[in-house]
Amino acid sequence: MTPIDLDESYSLLCQTMTRLGRSEAERFLARFAVMALALMPDRGVADRVIAAAADIDRAEATRQDDAANARNACAGLE
Amino acid sequence: MPASGRAAEQRTFVPYPFSPTRHEATLPHLVAGRDSRRHPVVVIGGGPVGLAAAIGLARHGVRVLLLEADDSVCSGSRAICISRRSLEIADRLGALEGFLKIGLPWTGGRSFYRHQEVLRFSMPADQNQKLPPMINLAQYSIEQILLNRAQELPDQIEIRWQARVTGIDVDRDTVSLAVLTPLGDYRLEADWVIAADGGRSFIREALGLRLEGTTYEGRYVIVDIRKPNRTPTERFAYFDPPCNPGSTVLVHQQPEGVWRIDYQLRDGEDSDEAIAPENVIPRVADLLEMMGETGPWNPIWIGIYKANALTLPRYRHERVLFAGDAAHLVPIFGVRGANSGIDDADNLAWKLAYVIKGVAQDSLLDSYSSERVAAARENLRYGMKSTEFMAPPSFAFDLMRKAVLELAVNHPEVRSLINPRQTSAVTYSESPLKGALSAREITGSAIPGAALPECPLTLVAGGERRRLHVTDLLTLGAEPGFTVLCFGDLPSICVAVTDLGTRMRNDRVAINAIAITRAFSGTGNEPYGFDHTDRLYPLFGARAGDVVLIRPDGHILGRWRDPSAIDLVTGIRRVLGNASS
Numbered sequence: 001m002t003p004i005d006l007d008e009s010y011s012l013l014c015q016t017m018t019r020l021g022r023s024e025a026e027r028f029l030a031r032f033a034v035m036a037l038a039l040m041p042d043r044g045v046a047d048r049v050i051a052a053a054a055d056i057d058r059a060e061a062t063r064q065d066d067a068a069n070a071r072n073a074c075a076g077l078e
Numbered sequence: 079m080p081a082s083g084r085a086a087e088q089r090t091f092v093p094y095p096f097s098p099t100r101h102e103a104t105l106p107h108l109v110a111g112r113d114s115r116r117h118p119v120v121v122i123g124g125g126p127v128g129l130a131a132a133i134g135l136a137r138h139g140v141r142v143l144l145l146e147a148d149d150s151v152c153s154g155s156r157a158i159c160i161s162r163r164s165l166e167i168a169d170r171l172g173a174l175e176g177f178l179k180i181g182l183p184w185t186g187g188r189s190f191y192r193h194q195e196v197l198r199f200s201m202p203a204d205q206n207q208k209l210p211p212m213i214n215l216a217q218y219s220i221e222q223i224l225l226n227r228a229q230e231l232p233d234q235i236e237i238r239w240q241a242r243v244t245g246i247d248v249d250r251d252t253v254s255l256a257v258l259t260p261l262g263d264y265r266l267e268a269d270w271v272i273a274a275d276g277g278r279s280f281i282r283e284a285l286g287l288r289l290e291g292t293t294y295e296g297r298y299v300i301v302d303i304r305k306p307n308r309t310p311t312e313r314f315a316y317f318d319p320p321c322n323p324g325s326t327v328l329v330h331q332q333p334e335g336v337w338r339i340d341y342q343l344r345d346g347e348d349s350d351e352a353i354a355p356e357n358v359i360p361r362v363a364d365l366l367e368m369m370g371e372t373g374p375w376n377p378i379w380i381g382i383y384k385a386n387a388l389t390l391p392r393y394r395h396e397r398v399l400f401a402g403d404a405a406h407l408v409p410i411f412g413v414r415g416a417n418s419g420i421d422d423a424d425n426l427a428w429k430l431a432y433v434i435k436g437v438a439q440d441s442l443l444d445s446y447s448s449e450r451v452a453a454a455r456e457n458l459r460y461g462m463k464s465t466e467f468m469a470p471p472s473f474a475f476d477l478m479r480k481a482v483l484e485l486a487v488n489h490p491e492v493r494s495l496i497n498p499r500q501t502s503a504v505t506y507s508e509s510p511l512k513g514a515l516s517a518r519e520i521t522g523s524a525i526p527g528a529a530l531p532e533c534p535l536t537l538v539a540g541g542e543r544r545r546l547h548v549t550d551l552l553t554l555g556a557e558p559g560f561t562v563l564c565f566g567d568l569p570s571i572c573v574a575v576t577d578l579g580t581r582m583r584n585d586r587v588a589i590n591a592i593a594i595t596r597a598f599s600g601t602g603n604e605p606y607g608f609d610h611t612d613r614l615y616p617l618f619g620a621r622a623g624d625v626v627l628i629r630p631d632g633h634i635l636g637r638w639r640d641p642s643a644i645d646l647v648t649g650i651r652r653v654l655g656n657a658s659s
Contacts, residue, residue, distance in 0.1 A: 025473070053485075
């Protein structure tokens with residue numbers, strides 16, 4: 001997938017989800033994930049993609065650290 | 079309440095480091111309330127696009143009347159980035175020096191998600207280039223530089239300040255304008271009108287024309303502040319920054335210590351409150367603190383912006399030609415507004431000049447519309463993509479953007495989705511002009527419809543060698559016209575091109591031809607160029623015997639291998655609508 005192709009597919013995915021609406025978003029993303037898994041070249045890629053998507057704890061930890069830093073920074077200015 | 083919750087700081091507003099000259103209104107010689115002179119072309123609007131169009135026409139020897147409603151160049155924060163393509167155009171207009179002298183060149187930028195850098199991007203800046211990919215400078219400077227150039231051409235360009243067009247009638251042969259000035263009203267007649275009167279174009283409204291496309295709900299506050307510049311000049315984007323959570327913030331530096339800050343308003347924020355200084359200043363202070371910018375600063379100007387992606391479906395309406403924001407409104411993300419308008423002016427100027435001089439049929443102007451509408455649609459497509467990332471228009475775009483930004487921290491493969499998709503030269507791939515000529519066995523990047531690719535070369539002339547670039551060849555001729563590159567082993571142009579020059583002289587079309595050899599081939603009688611870097615021939619995919627024909631606006635019209643004079647003459651005459659002559 002070239003960056004241009006990725007960009008186009010990303011826009012199509014966002015537009016499609018917008019059209020289906022918030023109430024169908026979860027179902028749409030689940031169906032998309034199943035199709036994407038089925039079309040992956042091998043299990044190794046699939047495992048890596050699942051692990052990357054599941055790394056929510058790390059993303060959440062970053063978010064909380066940032067929020068704490070921001071609170072401290074802003075408190076120091078008051 | 080200010081973003082950080084702390085008390086609003088008191089900061090004194092300061093002026094821009096620029097004092098515009100105020101220009102008096104003038105009246106022409108009137109006969110019964112009518113300008114006694116009929117004008118070949120009137121440009122309405124003295125912004126970057128109107129000025130570029132006027133200079134372009136003047137360069138082709140056409141007399142231009144420019145009407146500007148205001149009494150000076152613009153104020154406030156508008157266009158701030160000028161692309162390499164626009165600089166190439168400025169070079170042909172004789173205004174490049176001013177841009178390079180004032181502008182801040184930059185080649186890339188950085189994007190952050192919360193505290194973490196998630197993208198470092200750079201624009202093409204290879205060793206073949208003469209000009210930087212982008213420079214930053216305020217629109218008042220852009221207009222002043224172009225105005226200075228226009229004022230160097232007083233025989234060709236007349237500027238009337240404080241002249242507001244309030245009426246327009248178009249018939250088969252004439253455009254009639256009603257003009258309002260502080261000194262009185264009058265009417266004038268013109269053969270052609272260029273409507274470069276901006277996003278709220280009176281001419282567009284008066285002719286009942288409607289822009290088509292998308293208007294986005296996302297709003298951005300634009301703040302200019304005064305503060306010493308830092309190096310290098312980079313563009314910064316902050317997504318969900320800690321002290322302005324949920325927002326997106328852009329930071330550009332401009333010359334003379336002006337910083338432009340754009341930040342996204344959250345849903346539900348009131349626009350009027352959002353631009354109140356007591357709400358803006360703390361947010362800017364928090365941003366600068368986060369960036370580690372601790373020095374003194376002062377606000378200059380605050381405004382609000384909503385992204386539009388709109389275009390007229392046609393830019394030619396009989397004798398009225400639309401250009402710039404009057405023709406299309408492009409989102410600011412990707413800096414395509416002023417740059418695409420300057421490209422409009424460049425495309426239009428030579429075509430209208432040829433029509434006015436009787437060298438071409440007016441059907442040539444239809445290609446202005448089709449080429450530039452296609453360019454606008456491409457610009458809009460990229461601009462919309464950028465907008466959808468910078469100001470997500472739905473829950474889906476917002477949800478997906480969060481995922482991209484989170485993943486980008488550890489997964490470089492998704493970072494290209496954050497790329498700001500900066501403007502680049504458009505290729506007229508579906509141009510009706512390109513279709514007039516055939517091109518065989520072409521490789522390399524110099525394809526018909528594309529802007530001339532850049533590369534250094536050495537010019538040998540009068541026994542002297544001079545290092546320059548391919549785009550410099552467009553201004554070497556005594557008068558602007560078509561440029562022909564003859565690739566070959568000998569430092570002289572081929573017979574077919576010599577013959578083309580002779581025949582086109584009869585048609586009053588200037589042909590500026592130059593031979594391009596692979597290596598130094600002595601100091602002959604004719605000027606020629608040689609490929610001292612060994613990069614020019616591969617870049618063009620050229621072989622000895624190749625001929626590349628370039629339009630006055632620097633786009634490639636056609637390419638041939640060992641053409642006959644008839645091939646070339648017929649090709650140009652078809653473009654000009656004179657195929658049967």
